[in-house]
Amino acid sequence: MSICRLSGLVGAAAAVLLALFCHPAAGQAVCPVVEVGKWIYSPEPNMGALLGGFSGGRFLEAKELAPLLTGGEKYRLYTMTGEVGTATGSKAQVLENPYPEHMVQMSTEPPFFRKSGANIFAVGGEFNAQPRLPEFLSTDHETYQGFAAALLKQAGIAKPKVRLTQVIRIDLEGDGVDEVLVAATHYAQGLQVGTRVRPGDYSIVFLRKLVEGRVETHLVAGDIFAKKAAPLATEFRVGALLDLDGDGVLEILVNSRYYEGGGTQVYRLQNQRPVRVLGADWGA
Numbered sequence: 001m002s003i004c005r006l007s008g009l010v011g012a013a014a015a016v017l018l019a020l021f022c023h024p025a026a027g028q029a030v031c032p033v034v035e036v037g038k039w040i041y042s043p044e045p046n047m048g049a050l051l052g053g054f055s056g057g058r059f060l061e062a063k064e065l066a067p068l069l070t071g072g073e074k075y076r077l078y079t080m081t082g083e084v085g086t087a088t089g090s091k092a093q094v095l096e097n098p099y100p101e102h103m104v105q106m107s108t109e110p111p112f113f114r115k116s117g118a119n120i121f122a123v124g125g126e127f128n129a130q131p132r133l134p135e136f137l138s139t140d141h142e143t144y145q146g147f148a149a150a151l152l153k154q155a156g157i158a159k160p161k162v163r164l165t166q167v168i169r170i171d172l173e174g175d176g177v178d179e180v181l182v183a184a185t186h187y188a189q190g191l192q193v194g195t196r197v198r199p200g201d202y203s204i205v206f207l208r209k210l211v212e213g214r215v216e217t218h219l220v221a222g223d224i225f226a227k228k229a230a231p232l233a234t235e236f237r238v239g240a241l242l243d244l245d246g247d248g249v250l251e252i253l254v255n256s257r258y259y260e261g262g263g264t265q266v267y268r269l270q271n272q273r274p275v276r277v278l279g280a281d282w283g284a
């Protein structure tokens, strides 16, 4: 047997062992992700939405991860811009609409909860889920307005009204090359109760990423209404950039909200593209 083949087998065995647990840096076998920010519909202030998590070497949706929680899991708490504390979580509880289906009660009320307007994400495990912090660029940046316009035109809006809400520079993989995430939203009638979506309305989050020498644009999440009107206007924004599985690569957490609900979806980079791996929704 060749050395390559042998090392391949050793590698496969190591991968199987690793697959039994979180990444070695994680410090616990199940690494749940719970959102406890102000957007969550919650019956108690210290309860948050279980988005899912990482265990057995893969990301699991909330319904798969919920039975693995025994209570007593340790969490580190993060906003978009820094770590804000620690907490211990309960077993998962199943709730009815309009609450998120799976919820976790935190031992302590996270700081700033429902006060600062910050989104707070509780990440299970002892590793640092925020190895790099984002930099916020001007939303008047003409270059990024141009990229947004091009994406919207390609999606069928002939003359898009471009309004950027976030331009975020971050190195997702830690490879020394920065990526840029852009959020843009335009609803002619706004996001209030009873407003209708018009053709030309949109809300998007997209990623600009250098791939093999050229910068590509990838839509991460969003709604684009090129022709038809629709009953529900939803806004999408980047909620946080966190490493949820301890592999050093940041995942993209996108919040969505409409007038009586919302949700958060998690995307990881796979072959240089954002792919949804977890998430939860709530609302009527």
Ligand SMILES: [Ca+2]
Residues within 6 Å of the ligand: 170, 171, 172, 173, 174, 175, 176, 177, 178, 179
């Ligand atoms: Ca990078």
Ligand SMILES: [Ca+2]
Residues within 6 Å of the ligand: 242, 243, 244, 245, 246, 247, 248, 249, 250, 251
């Ligand atoms: Ca990661």
